[in-house]
Amino acid sequence: MTDKSGSQDAVVIERTLDAPVELIWQMWTDPEHFKAWYGPDGATIPVAKMDVRVGGTRLVSMEMQTPNGPMQMWFTGEYREVVENERLVYTESMSDENGNVLSPADMGMPDGHPTTTEVRVELEDVGGRTKMVMTHSGIPGDSPGAAGWAMAFDKLAAHVRQMTADQN
């Protein structure tokens, strides 16, 4: 087991893309570009409102075709860091079409599931190409028990790994 699999509450992905940082920045901040790649396969992004400045809000809808007809999901959030062509940090929560945050309980999720997650995008120019590091993490402490949950879970996972190692 690696350390990577130990961080259960964050996804970190690094990519090097064959385009300048200015264009990659637009991929995240220009709604028309964003719509082109963001949705899962088979989904569309009918709405992408982005007020890209610190404290500005975003509202994104995703429409998927299901056997029961189209299903629409809404996500809202706030920009926390905006450093053009370098760093973009925003929060994300499920919401209704007016950007009212829906609690995990509303969505049928159990207590302790983070209401809000954070997406952090860091860009670096590498000889005309762009190194992009995206970190998507839960925000501890924004929902009751979430922080304690994440901490205890890390400890527990360490215990379990230790146990598994001892048994082998």
Next chain:
Amino acid sequence: MAIDEDRLSETFAALANSTRRAILARLAEGEATVNELAEPFEMTLPAISKHIKVLERAGLVRRGQRAQYRPCALDAAPLGEVSTWAEQYRRVWEARFDRMDDYLTQLRPQRRTGEQDD
């Protein structure tokens, strides 16, 4: 999707309580009886038993079959599923970035290929 979402919900719900996490942490050190598990808590045995039942339903705790004694033991398998669940998020993002890559290629069909040349 290979992951059983209901099962995962149950796992998360079970982990979302400090008493139950403490019980799991104790069991990570070795099996224990309900009485032993109850010791550190100012709780009645029935209250502790209730927590253990939640953990059992989530598949995180197994109970021995020996009558009366029936020690509790940790079952780590559902925790493996939780990490797989995090992997699901990873796959969503990987797919997105694959599409971003394709889209970037579409944006510059006539762009020169010798980009390494200075």
